[in-house]
Amino acid sequence: MNDITQQRLLETFVKLADTLIDDYDVVDLLQFLVDTCRDVLDTTAAGILLADARGDLEVVASTSEASRLVEMMQLSAEEGPCIDSFRSGQRVSVPDIETSKDEWSQFRGSALAQGFRSMDALPLRLRDATIGTLNLLRSAPGAAPEESISAAQAFADVATIGILHERTLRESAILSEQLQAALNSRIIIEQAKGVVSHTRGVSIDEAFTLMREYARSHSMGLSIVAARLVDRSLRL
Amino acid sequence: MSESFDEAMDTLEREADEPERYCEAFLSVFPIEGAAVSTIGQVLGSETLAASDPIAARLDELQFDLGEGPCWDAMRSAYPVLVPIIRSTGPSRWPAFTESVVRDGVSSVFAFPLAVGPLRFGAVDLYSAEPTSLSDEQTEQAGVMAEVVSRHVLRRALTSIGVDEDEAVSAYSRRLVHQASGVVLAQIDVSADDARLVIQGQAFASSRPMMDVAQDILDGRLRFTRVGSRIEVAE
Numbered sequence: 001m002n003d004i005t006q007q008r009l010l011e012t013f014v015k016l017a018d019t020l021i022d023d024y025d026v027v028d029l030l031q032f033l034v035d036t037c038r039d040v041l042d043t044t045a046a047g048i049l050l051a052d053a054r055g056d057l058e059v060v061a062s063t064s065e066a067s068r069l070v071e072m073m074q075l076s077a078e079e080g081p082c083i084d085s086f087r088s089g090q091r092v093s094v095p096d097i098e099t100s101k102d103e104w105s106q107f108r109g110s111a112l113a114q115g116f117r118s119m120d121a122l123p124l125r126l127r128d129a130t131i132g133t134l135n136l137l138r139s140a141p142g143a144a145p146e147e148s149i150s151a152a153q154a155f156a157d158v159a160t161i162g163i164l165h166e167r168t169l170r171e172s173a174i175l176s177e178q179l180q181a182a183l184n185s186r187i188i189i190e191q192a193k194g195v196v197s198h199t200r201g202v203s204i205d206e207a208f209t210l211m212r213e214y215a216r217s218h219s220m221g222l223s224i225v226a227a228r229l230v231d232r233s234l235r236l
Numbered sequence: 237m238s239e240s241f242d243e244a245m246d247t248l249e250r251e252a253d254e255p256e257r258y259c260e261a262f263l264s265v266f267p268i269e270g271a272a273v274s275t276i277g278q279v280l281g282s283e284t285l286a287a288s289d290p291i292a293a294r295l296d297e298l299q300f301d302l303g304e305g306p307c308w309d310a311m312r313s314a315y316p317v318l319v320p321i322i323r324s325t326g327p328s329r330w331p332a333f334t335e336s337v338v339r340d341g342v343s344s345v346f347a348f349p350l351a352v353g354p355l356r357f358g359a360v361d362l363y364s365a366e367p368t369s370l371s372d373e374q375t376e377q378a379g380v381m382a383e384v385v386s387r388h389v390l391r392r393a394l395t396s397i398g399v400d401e402d403e404a405v406s407a408y409s410r411r412l413v414h415q416a417s418g419v420v421l422a423q424i425d426v427s428a429d430d431a432r433l434v435i436q437g438q439a440f441a442s443s444r445p446m447m448d449v450a451q452d453i454l455d456g457r458l459r460f461t462r463v464g465s466r467i468e469v470a471e
Contacts, residue, residue: 078406196418
């Protein structure tokens with residue numbers, strides 16, 4: 001890890017600490033984390049998946065909203081590194097996707113078709129429970145540098161803390177409510193993408209970019225912007 | 237009047253699973269004697285879900301059997317059909333129906349469509365033995381109440397036939413359905429929940445998975461438009 005990377009990692013953790021002591025939007029936080037994985041770690045694309053009440057994993061943040069990427073991560077959550085990491089609570093490294101397990105054929109086909117050659121899935125852990133995974137995809141085959149993985153696991157832990165809030169860690173009822181709240185924010189963001197896609201005549205991916213730009217330039221949380229687009233009190 | 241309308245709306249929202257209460261809500265607001273709620277036609281079949289009295293039930297049964305009447309017209313046009321004096325306007329439009337209801341002593345009939353999005357599947361039928369009429373405001377209020385009833389009726393019908401949109405559907409396709417709901421709510425200016433119900437209803441009516449309908453909406457192959465109070469679908 002070179003000095004510039006170290007400097008950026010430090011800046012990232014400072015920003016995360018600042019975020020967590022203030023009021024924050026959990027979807028924004030998760031988005032920031034996956035973007036940081038892409039920009040700072042040796043990663044082509046990244047995504048965070050959370051488990052809903054039934055234990056199904058859903059993508060809540062990814063570096064690109066391109067539907068093929070999201071779909072591939074969902075496939076990985078059915079038969080792939082993502083679900084294995086979620087079930088075991090352990091890191092699952094796939095240095096060469098091409099020679100990965102036979103059972104992962106759907107995931108493998110989709111990942112290779114998009115030019116991904118290696119992947120790591122890291123658990124979002126809370127004590128004994130795993131609430132989701134952080135997925136790192138790279139276009140080159142081979143194992144990721146150990147420092148990158150350590151940093152990514154720290155990001156995953158920050159994401160867990162961000163979702164659950166430290167003060168409610170002991171109450172499992174609230175824990176699942178907060179997980180559900182994070183997933184519900186994502187539903188509203190998807191609906192808002194549809195709204196903007198229609199009103200602006202753009203693709204779903206472009207709609208998301210417009211929403212993020214608006215949220216950033218108005219210093220508003222992405223979830224708030226999405227909710228206001230859906231209840232039509234805000235027009236983009 | 238507006239107070240009883242608000243109360244009636246509360247009752248309707250609360251009593252989604254009690255079709256009998258739908259009729260009471262209409263009776264509490266409008267100068268009528270009886271009310272009935274029925275599905276008609278192919279989408280959900282012809283069935284009386286609730287009737288406040290035997291005459292109200294008979295009005296709907298007659299229309300099922302005869303294939304004519306204010307309920308059919310309201311459903312097909314998606315507009316209210318107001319007949320304050322059935323004796324004068326009825327015979328030319330619905331000869332068999334009019335003859336029969338006049339014999340039962342009915343003077344006025346008002347029918348409001350049951351529709352969700354472009355899907356039209358029934359009507360609320362109101363009647364009075366004494367000749368009466370509805371003001372513009374009352375007509376509008378009855379239309380709004382019928383919209384609430386429409387959503388309840390469609391939700392209940394979809395649930396009863398086991399259409400559960402979340403079962404056996406992947407997280408990825410749920411995401412597409414949420415995005416399509418956003419498109420639909422922007423197209424026809426309804427809530428996100430209603431937009432979802434429109435997609436669900438469309439899927440049911442065309443015997444397709446919700447995911448396929450959602451994909452068509454996202455690709456612009458299926459569009460919903462509002463024409464006055466009606467919602468139409470274009471492919």
